[in-house]
Amino acid sequence: MPTPRQSDTLFRLLMAHRRRLVRYARTIVGDDHRAEDVVQDAFLRLDGAVEAGPNGAAAVSKPVPYLYLVVRNLAVDARRRMTREERRTAPEDGHFAMLAGDHPTPEATVIARDDLRRLEAALAELPERTRVALKLHRVDGLRLVDIAAELGVSVGTAHRLVSDALDHCRHRLRRS
Known part of the structure; x- marks a missing residue:
């Protein structure tokens, strides 16, 4: 020391x-x-x-x-x-980017709503702790260190939870 x-x-x-x-x-x-x-x-x-x-x-x-x-x-x-x-984490097909305009087309709105519905379904399939880790990271903007402290896990585990959640959602959105 x-x-x-x-x-x-x-x-x-x-x-x-x-x-x-x-x-x-x-x-x-x-x-x-x-x-x-x-x-x-x-x-x-x-x-x-x-x-x-x-x-x-x-x-x-x-x-x-x-x-x-x-x-x-x-x-x-x-x-x-x-x-x-x-x-x-970048959207591959640009669906989400279509909503960035001031006046999205009706087709873009329907596609985005469908993507959102499928995303909500994918999130509902996740274990609670994984879903919470993803929310803390993506919605609340917390860093992995803060997520680890919040969940009482290691930083590596927090990273794995967020990564698993993203992979699951990406896979579900591609499959649908």
Whole structure:
């Protein structure tokens, strides 16, 4: 465990470079909140490397470059996850996009209502916890970490629940 002096030094280091690190992460992830999360995760990794003692000493001998490297790696990973998620959840046939216009055609309205009815049926087939996880993620806009805390599960389990729900709904919409 880092000594109080080490923790204080690390905290001051983070505060001195935080804005630049967040700005750097934001250029990669494109979002202020995710950039903040990336910087926080990088700081925790630095803290963990210090805690590791002699094994982490090489990485921590130059903590600022280490932080920038970790921020870059975490931001790239976050961007990849975001891109995969966007690809996985984008409507494939554009039915939902038809409603974006000011005056959808009657055909587009009928198709969208039918899609909505099939989606509601698919959601009703899901287990309660999976349905709640999807609602928290897609409707309430919670992050997986927050969903995990809300449901009392790990972040990996929260991700699996949301992913399973999306896969199920996608499969049901294609099948119908």
